[in-house]
Amino acid sequence: MSSTFSLDPGADQLAVRDWLHGFAADVMRPAAAEWDEREETPWPVIQEAAKLGIYSLDFYAQQYFDPSGVGIPIAMEELFWGDAGIGLSIVGTTLAAVAVLANGTDEQIGTWTPQMFGTPEDVKVAAFCSSEPDAGSDVSALRTRAVYDEARDEWVLNGTKTWATNGGIAAVHVVVATVDPALGAKGQASFVVPPGTPGLSQGQKFKKHGIRASHTAEVVLDGVRVPGSCLLGGKEKLDERLARAREGVKRAGGRGNAAMATFEASRPAVGAQAIGIARAAYEVALDYARTREQFGRPIIDNQGVAFQLADMRTRIDAARLLVWRASWMAVNNQPFTAAEGSMSKLYAGETAKYVTAQAMQILGGNGFTREYPVERMHRDSAIYSIFEGTSEIQRLVIARAISGMPIR
Ligand SMILES: Cc1cc2nc3c(=O)[nH]c(=O)nc-3n(C[C@H](O)[C@H](O)[C@H](O)COP(=O)(O)OP(=O)(O)OC[C@H]3O[C@@H](n4cnc5c(N)ncnc54)[C@H](O)[C@@H]3O)c2cc1C
Secondary structure (H helix, E strand, O other): OOOOOOOOOOHHHHHHHHHHHHHHHHHHHHHHHHHHHHOOOOHHHHHHHHHHOOOOHHHHHHHHOOOOOOHHHHHHHHHHHHOHHHHHHHHOHHHHHHHHHHHOOHHHHHHHHHHHHEEOOEEOOEEEEOOEOOEOOOHHHOOOEEEEEHHHOEEEEEEEEEEEEOOOOOOEEEEEEEOOHHHHHHHEEEEEEOOOOOOEEEEEEOOOOOOOOOOEEEEEEEEEEEEHHHEOOOHHHHHHHHHHHHOOOOOOOOHHHHHHHHHHHHHHHHHHHHHHHHHHHHHHHHHHHHHOEEOOEEHHHOHHHHHHHHHHHHHHHHHHHHHHHHHHHHHOOOOOOOOHHHHHHHHHHHHHHHHHHHHHHHOHHHHOOOOOOHHHHHHHHHHHHOOOOOHHHHHHHHHHHHHOOOOO
């Protein structure tokens, strides 16, 4: 780990960036329009990524622990520069993997994370299922129930999850459910649902505005029985936590704070994805503005167009600085006193929406067609103010952090 924040990621990290850039340019980009149109998981591309070692737990763990502290944002930016829909299909599994890494025992991590990725010959994906039809931003409102069957040492899960990336096509599903509804978010726990478990099925698959190569679906849990060992963290820990919550005992560093710290640490990675989309659109627009001529000169000769590009580039660089700072803080266990992780996701997500819209404008009529990629990038960018906490929720978290007030 690096105790000093630096804007020089170092030679090793730059070599990883260049390697990923090659994959993004040569494999992802040529496939992007096809999988966007097909609205299907691009299994052959994931398989190719697995063969090269880009789709593996080891790869993401190495990036996370890179001494620069910015290994993950650099990797995310390059992959999503390639294509956001395919990028999410490649990194969507990490959502579930992180849930197991954050909450599971060593044994659970060793058992489940390899099964989430499969092997290069037989790739698998995983899904993290928290959101429900009536519980999106308000995660304390989850209705999916987990009831313990002591006689069989099994948990029984019932409920409907929605918006699950890879939901229903995953080998391993991680499901957040309520064990004691009276306790709200404090009464929840996470469970692994192993491959092929009866009772878990895919509901509606959503037809989406953007990131269409990434599969998003409902997951129905109908009397799903999983062994006691599938409760992440184990029963003893859960019972202790529930007992404390029932007594109303507030511990410094309790579950609320731990969950918040996990979000702060994961949000810069999502911000970096948005930066990848923004940078891709900016590059197309810059190139177009230099070569497209109207009134006998390149359109970039007009200050109005050149200033648009100046603003786009400035916002992208500012977003990257926020993302790198937050990522470095997470890797170096710095306290997020001003919700710097949420700040980075908020600004990068809004930047991607702004930059892709400006890029479409600079391309004129061409920008509005599927002949040019900015139309797809604009659609893809829209999710970055919605998932992993909407922009409003990021503002809420930042406002609470800087004010200390329970702002609603
Ligand atoms: C493509 C896609 C992939 C996803 N992948 C996953 C996944 O893998 N796993 C998973 O569990 N979930 C996933 N999600 C769910 C995603 O995280 C939720 O959509 C998101 O949290 C918002 O919840 P909601 O859609 O219910 O919106 P709501 O919470 O209903 O919000 C609606 C609007 O109200 C605003 N709002 C709500 N509360 C407040 C407030 N207190 N103050 C101000 N404004 C507020 C919101 O900002 C938003 O603008 C995914 C969603 C999509 C679309």
